Structures are given as C-alpha cells and as structure tokens.
Amino acid sequence: MAALEFRPANEVPFDDVQTVLGSSQAGRCQCQRQVLGDRSWWDMPVGERRMRLAEQSCAGDPAAPTTSGLVAYDDGEPAGWVAVAPRPTYRRYYGRSPVVWRGRHEDRDDDGVWVAACFVVRAGHRGGGLMYELAAAAVDFARSRGATALEGYPIVAADGGEVVWDEASVGTPQVFAAAGLTQVSAPTSRRRVVRIDFDEVSPP
Numbered sequence: 001m002a003a004l005e006f007r008p009a010n011e012v013p014f015d016d017v018q019t020v021l022g023s024s025q026a027g028r029c030q031c032q033r034q035v036l037g038d039r040s041w042w043d044m045p046v047g048e049r050r051m052r053l054a055e056q057s058c059a060g061d062p063a064a065p066t067t068s069g070l071v072a073y074d075d076g077e078p079a080g081w082v083a084v085a086p087r088p089t090y091r092r093y094y095g096r097s098p099v100v101w102r103g104r105h106e107d108r109d110d111d112g113v114w115v116a117a118c119f120v121v122r123a124g125h126r127g128g129g130l131m132y133e134l135a136a137a138a139v140d141f142a143r144s145r146g147a148t149a150l151e152g153y154p155i156v157a158a159d160g161g162e163v164v165w166d167e168a169s170v171g172t173p174q175v176f177a178a179a180g181l182t183q184v185s186a187p188t189s190r191r192r193v194v195r196i197d198f199d200e201v202s203p204p
Contacts, residue, residue, distance in 0.1 A: 014059035102187035112148035135179035
C-alpha cells in the first residue's frame with residue numbers, strides 16, 4: 001500500500017462509502033445486517049438500508065460526534081471500509097444471538113466495548129493486506145474515541161475448506177491477531193471471539 005489514509009466516515013462524502021461497498025453483496029447489505037439482525041434486515045429494501053447507513057455514518061458532517069466506521073483511501077482512491085462502533089449498536093451480536101455469548105458473563109449493555117463488525121475491500125485493492133490495515137485502524141479509532149475494549153467475531157475455515165469472501169467480511173483470526181486482539185472464546189467450531197482491552201495496553 002503506497003499512501004494509505006483512514007478517515008472517519010463522517011468526514012468523507014457518502015458517495016465514497018458507496019464506492020467501496022459497490023453493488024455486490026456489501027452494497028446490498030449496506031452494513032445493516034449486524035445492526036438490524038436477520039429478520040428485520042431480510043425484509044428491508046436496499047434503499048432503506050442505504051439511508052440508514054447514511055444516518056449512522058453522518059457522512060459529510062465533520063462536526064458529528066459519532067460515526068459508524070472508517071474509510072480507507074489508497075493514493076486518494078476510496079479502497080476499504082470497516083464498520084466499528086459500540087457493541088450495543090450491533091443487534092445481531094448484542095441481542096438474541098447466543099453464539100458470541102456462550103461461556104461469557106459480562107454486561108452486554110457496556111457501550112465502552114466496541115466491535116469491528118464488518119470489513120469491505122474494494123475490487124482492485126484486494127490481495128495487498130488492506131484488511132490488516134483496516135483492523136489496526138479500527139483499534140486506533142476505538143481507543144481514540146474512549147472505548148475500553150474492542151472485540152471481533154471472525155470465522156475460521158471448516159476442516160479442509162476455505163473461508164469464502166463473504167464470510168471473511170467479519171474478519172479472520174489472523175487479521176485481528178495482527179492488530180493485537182487475542183482469542184477469548186471459541187463458541188462454535190467456526191466462530192471465534194477476539195478482544196483487546198485498552199486499559200491493559202499502552203498506545204503505540
């Protein structure tokens with residue numbers, strides 16, 4: 001990566017976010033499945049999902065106190081996206097989903113714990129390690145916004161198989177490990193919970 005820059009989504013035009021998401025699965029999802037949960041997400045038109053992301057990201061409003069992710073620029077071109085926000089933002093993980101909570105006993109309402117929920121790397125910018133850079137940027141961003149910890153919920157490959165691109169959108173253990181997150185549980189054969197606690201780690 002020659003000249004990477006990471007900017008909060010509220011500081012960039014919403015068109016740049018849409019350029020990264022494109023018209024494939026990421027463009028259809030609009031980073032809403034983790035926010036809404038499966039049932040509400042399935043029944044919602046793409047246009048409404050897009051409108052919700054615009055509101056959540058506060059794109060184009062540098063004075064906004066919150067946003068929902070970071071946009072990566074590679075030599076000035078929108079190239080990547082990571083959704084990162086307080087854990088209660090993501091209903092699919094925070095609410096009914098039992099998977100990430102198996103064997104864990106903590107306050108689900110703790111909005112000091114943030115989640116790097118989704119990664120998108122634009123076609124033409126893949127294969128150069130940008131997802132690793134996005135994960136590291138998410139760690140720095142969450143810390144800078146006062147988070148006490150950052151979690152991720154990556155998928156691992158099934159025995160003898162590979163993680164397909166859509167599955168990798170939640171990150172992989174290797175990506176999170178490189179950013180300093182460590183595994184705290186393995187609630188299923190394929191799901192991992194990883195975390196970094198900022199009160200135990202000094203900023204670089």
